[in-house]
Amino acid sequence: MQNTLRYSYIFSLTIFVTFVTVFFAATPRVEAAAFSFRTSTAVVHQGQEVHVDILLDPEGETINTVSVTGTLPEHLVFGGFDDSASIVSFFVDDPKVTSSGNQFTFSGIIPGGFSGLIDPFAPSVRKPGTLMRLIFTGKTPGVGRSDLVGVEAYLNDGEGMRAKVVTGSLNLLVDGLLDWLPIADIPDTTPPLPFTPVVTRDFLLFQNDYVLIFNTKDKESGINHYQVKEGSGVWTRAVSPYVLTDQTLSEDVWVKAVDRAGNERIEVVRARARTPANMRTVGVIVGVAILLAFIIMLIRRHRQSGR
Amino acid sequence: MRSVASFTGLCALVALSAVIFFPRPSEAVVCNPPTVITGCTMSDSDNLVISATVVATTPTITPPTVTTSPAADGITETTATIYGTVQSLNNDTSADTFGFTGSFGSPVSVAGSTSTVPYTFSYAFTGLTCGTVYTYTAGASNSAGPSTGTASNSFTTTSCAAPIPVLSPGGGGTVTTTTVNFSGLAYPGARVTILEDGKIIVQSIAGGDGRFVATTAGIMSGSYVFSAYAEDSRGDFSSTYSFPFQINASSIVNIRGIFLSPTIVADKLSVKQGEDILLSGFSAPGAAVSIDLGSPSGSRSYSAVADTFGVYRLSVNTGLLAPGSYVVRARASQGGVVSPDSKRISFIVTYGKTIIKKPGIESDGTCYSLRGDINCDGRVNIIDFSIMKSWYRNRKPQPRVDLNSDGAVDLADFSILSSNWTG
Structure with a gap:
């Protein structure tokens, strides 16, 4: 009985310490762009999914470029990235787990800069913005710690100056319990936001080949991947910029954005030149005309020979 | 005799009272109006006239x-x-x-x-x-x-650099998505562009007074980085001003009071010391424009006023400027509201010859007009981003891509590109 009480006491103390660590120590309080973690729970059961947000608080600065590298916590299984709520508009380094398997990294830009999120209901307060959501699942009992080991932030000053940064850390307790309720996600039935793919070329990009450039966002579950189809070809997974197979631009090009819930948004870039198709049409017309002329000539000769 | 004694006693009593109640001026600490007590004047049968007058004078008390x-x-x-x-x-x-x-x-x-x-x-x-x-x-x-x-x-009070968002509730449940209304001050005839996460969503032409309004509807709930910039009639851009918003469904958000920065250009890239350089641009009509020239040796401030067409001009004689590179930026103020800083431009004061600015592409391929416009199409957008991304971490980058000319394409170059983003 005493052991049970002692265990209960230690367990409660651990939860309290972890809670304090997550909600206070993880949020630095100094005058510099602050990168921190936020999670809805301090204790995760085995097999339970937990979402961890990486936040940016610009602390009065305007930040337009960020780079984040962090360690993946032990005792948890990494399940993926969710950029649906990210303030990053274009990723320079797409979110990925490094080859070593124990770190995650991404970088990107925020055109115009980020100076703190405005809630229209409380406009006087600027809130931190979400850079990325990490999805984990509790695996084995223990405290999983994550640190932001490489963080950069650049000011929106037109000169590319680096901002001072401070970072927080994450401590997530995975307990031995197996009973938990799944996160009640609202089903995402909305396709990704509309976008406008662009076909262009520049001698600084793929030896001046025509490329397809595209990007969009999905505000609910995030973009999973893109697919491209040229003319009557097949859908192919693609990343931007995508070098077109048909460099004559004679066929329509279709781009499909697929979100993590499987919803799709398809946009099209119309063919600029129809030269081969036009040539075929002209050839057919000329051929038919020659054939008709030949038939008419045969008929006339036949009539003349009949007289 | 009794009457004399009585009189004397009375006078003593009065004097004692005066001493008690009206101390000497040097000791007076009360703050009442000056008081004069007249004691008594009496004659007795000896024709002795004794007058006893106690005058207690206290200092004049006035408000603090x-x-x-x-x-x-x-x-x-x-x-x-x-x-x-x-x-x-x-x-x-x-x-x-x-x-x-x-x-x-x-x-x-x-x-x-x-x-x-x-x-x-x-x-x-x-x-x-x-x-x-x-x-x-x-x-x-x-x-x-x-x-x-x-x-x-x-x-x-600190200038109103930030727009003032005002929210009103959605239309009784009939509004299923959010409408965002933008309004503010640019320059007469300026093309004002509103971006959503770096993508152009609406454009508007400012009126003769420089005021503009723009509306976008159908915004889903979520976090958005809205931003705005103006393009003047010469094709020069203001700096981009951003306002990240958490948008909730079924609401109408009014973002008012956006005051876009002035545009600014210099008519010379390099000016011989002693000659004039003309700095000019657009702002709101009647706005006071403050122009700062910064150099490693210090900074100088100048001022100009935008005319009714929104044009301001400042001719600076470089006779007092030491040879070197100068960074110029401007900001406008009107009605106590101060705009954000303009884009930064630079020029060089030299002992050598003056070089007139020409629009177009430099010998190394970079564009004069807009930093970050790698493909020189007059815009800074996802195409330029894609080109830069293809040169990311390249050890021998093309000058067009290496925006800060440090011999590498890194995140600092992306930051410069991002700050000049036009969508």
């Missing part, structure tokens, strides 16, 4: 002397703390009922009392209007009444 010092502090867009100091009680024993009057509205009072000077009291304002000059006078009361407070002071 109060100054508006020290200067106001804690000044933000909406808050400030002002101070008053009682310098003299002016012969009274204490002062109380402190307060301030001024252009902020109804007088405000500060509780307290003091019998010593100097005594400082303060009042912390909230809910002030940004970019506004407030004048105020401090006062205090004593038994003579309140001070008239002739000494006044002033402070100016």
Whole structure:
């Protein structure tokens, strides 16, 4: 009985310490762009999914470029990235787990800069913005710690100056319990936001080949991947910029954005030149005309020979 | 004799009372008006005229002397703390009922009392209007009444650089997505572009007074980085001003008070010392434009006023400028509201020859007009981003891509590109 009480006491103390660590120590309080973690729970059961947000608080600065590298916590299984709520508009380094398997990294830009999120209901307060959501699942009992080991932030000053940064850390307790309720996600039935793919070329990009450039966002579950189809070809997974197979631009090009819930948004870039198709049409017309002329000539000769 | 004795006793009593109740002036600390007590004048049968007159004179008590010092502090867009100091009680024993009057509205009072000077009291304002000059006078009361407070002071709240979002609820449940209305001040005829996460969503032409409105509907709930910039009639751009928003469904968000920065260009890339360089651009009609020239040796500030067409010009003689590189930026102010800084431009003061600025592409392929416009199409957008991304971490980058010319394409170059983003 005493052991049970002692265990209960230690367990409660651990939860309290972890809670304090997550909600206070993880949020630095100094005058510099602050990168921190936020999670809805301090204790995760085995097999339970937990979402961890990486936040940016610009602390009065305007930040337009960020780079984040962090360690993946032990005792948890990494399940993926969710950029649906990210303030990053274009990723320079797409979110990925490094080859070593124990770190995650991404970088990107925020055109115009980020100076703190405005809630229209409380406009006087600027809130931190979400850079990325990490999805984990509790695996084995223990405290999983994550640190932001490489963080950069650049000011929106037109000169590319680096901002001072401070970072927080994450401590997530995975307990031995197996009973938990799944996160009640609202089903995402909305396709990704509309976008406008662009076909262009520049001698600084793929030896001046025509490329397809595209990007969009999905505000609910995030973009999973893109697919491209040229003319009557097949859908192919693609990343931007995508070098077109048909460099004559004679066929329509279709781009499909697929979100993590499987919803799709398809946009099209119309063919600029129809030269081969036009040539075929002209050839057919000329051929038919020659054939008709030949038939008419045969008929006339036949009539003349009949007289 | 009895009457004399009585008279003498009476006079002594009066004198004693005077001593008790009306001490010598040097000891007087009460703050009543001067008091004169006439004792008694009496004649007796000996024709002895004895007059006993007790005159107790106390100093004149006037309202306290109060100054508006020290200067106001804690000044933000909406808050400030002002101070008053009682310098003299002016012969009274204490002062109380402190307060301030001024252009902020109804007088405000500060509780307290003091019998010593100097005594400082303060009042912390909230809910002030940004970019506004407030004048105020401090006062205090004593038994003579309140001070008239002739000494006044002033402070100016921080300029309204940020737009003021105002939210009104959605249309009774009929609005399923959010509408965002943007309005503010640019330049006459300017093309104002609104971006959503770096993507152009709406454009608007400003009126003759420089004011613009733009609306976008169908916004889903989520986090958005909206931003706005203006393009003047010469094709030059303001800096991009962003306002990240958490949008909730079924609502109407009004973002008012956007004051876009001026545009600015120099007519020369390099100017021989002693010659003039013309800095010009567009801002709101009548706006005061402050122009800063920065160099490693210091900075100089100049001012100009935009005309009715929004054009401002400043001719700077470089005779007083040391040879070297200068970074120029401008900001406008109107009605107490100050715009963000313009884009930064630069020029060089040299002993050599003057080089006139020409639009187009330099010999190394970079574009004059817009930093970050790698493909020289007049825009900075996802195409330029894609080109730069393909050269990311390249050790021998093309000059067009290496925006800060440090020999590498890294995140600093992406930051420069991002700050010049036009969508």
